[in-house]
Amino acid sequence: MAASENSSRDLGEFSKQINLDSVRDALIRQEDSIIFSLIERAQHPYNAPAYGNLAYGTSLVEFFVKEAEALHAKAGRYHNPEEVPFFPEDLPLSLIPPYIFPPVLHPAASSVNISKKIWDVYFKELLPLFTSNGDDGKYAPTLASDLICLQALSRRIHYGKFVAEVKFRDAPQDYSTHIHTKDKDALMKMLTFERVEEMVKKRVEKKAKVFGQQVTIEDKCGEVDYKVDPSVVSHMYGEWIMPLTKLVEVEYLLRRLD
Numbered sequence: 001m002a003a004s005e006n007s008s009r010d011l012g013e014f015s016k017q018i019n020l021d022s023v024r025d026a027l028i029r030q031e032d033s034i035i036f037s038l039i040e041r042a043q044h045p046y047n048a049p050a051y052g053n054l055a056y057g058t059s060l061v062e063f064f065v066k067e068a069e070a071l072h073a074k075a076g077r078y079h080n081p082e083e084v085p086f087f088p089e090d091l092p093l094s095l096i097p098p099y100i101f102p103p104v105l106h107p108a109a110s111s112v113n114i115s116k117k118i119w120d121v122y123f124k125e126l127l128p129l130f131t132s133n134g135d136d137g138k139y140a141p142t143l144a145s146d147l148i149c150l151q152a153l154s155r156r157i158h159y160g161k162f163v164a165e166v167k168f169r170d171a172p173q174d175y176s177t178h179i180h181t182k183d184k185d186a187l188m189k190m191l192t193f194e195r196v197e198e199m200v201k202k203r204v205e206k207k208a209k210v211f212g213q214q215v216t217i218e219d220k221c222g223e224v225d226y227k228v229d230p231s232v233v234s235h236m237y238g239e240w241i242m243p244l245t246k247l248v249e250v251e252y253l254l255r256r257l258d
């Protein structure tokens with residue numbers, strides 16, 4: 001649909017329809033993208049030369065992601081408030097007319113960007129957990145898979161802005177008290193649902209089992225070999241993906257009354 005086709009009435013209606021169930025459904029759907037992206041990347045070993053500095057001070061991965069983001073920017077990817085680039089500096093303008101996304105978020109949302117943290121966590125913590133040691137020399141498909149992983153993780157983690165918005169709308173007075181006093185701990189406590197987090201960890205472990213097994217015509221008995229260790233996926237969610245999503249929620253809420 002072109003920009004001119006989304007009427008302001010439709011945009012307003014959509015903005016009102018979003019609720020905690022719908023944002024949680026979106027997060028559940030994004031689990032599939034994240035797990036499939038990890039499975040794709042795990043086909044290759046760690047491939048250290050893709051991440052080391054090249055002679056002129058950058059790395060192959062930085063070059064690859066910057067160039068890819070420039071192309072995606074031209075195609076309008078970053079008009080979408082769900083998409084946050086890793087290298088926002090000097091991105092080219094979009095060549096296509098903007099699609100007008102429903103104005104769900106507070107305008108200060110655009111200043112919430114934890115891409116650098118996500119980048120560091122992905123390369124320092126996550127990648128070594130689900131790839132084998134070694135170097136197969138196939139850096140182009142390796143980096144293409146890294147890009148998909150990074151984008152899926154970033155979209156999920158920055159989606160915390162939408163989660164925070166619906167939580168704020170459900171209890172504006174309670175959140176406002178802690179926003180005024182900039183009480184990050186109190187905000188973190190209010191937005192945390194441990195029971196939901198336990199369900200997320202169990203579900204992603206199950207999805208990693210279902211999506212990551214060798215499918216054969218004959219039924220096989222005995223040990224199943226998974227493409228990515230399901231307990232590692234659950235661990236990643238518990239240690240990094242959910243905490244970073246909550247960090248985005250807190251950062252968004254702190255700016256919600258600006």
Ligand SMILES: C=C(O[C@@H]1C=C(C(=O)O)C=C[C@H]1O)C(=O)O
Binds near residue numbers: 024163241243
């Ligand atoms: C995203 C939410 O906020 C928090 C973060 C969660 C997550 O990242 O999956 C889950 C539960 C909450 O502690 C939510 O309430 O659904």
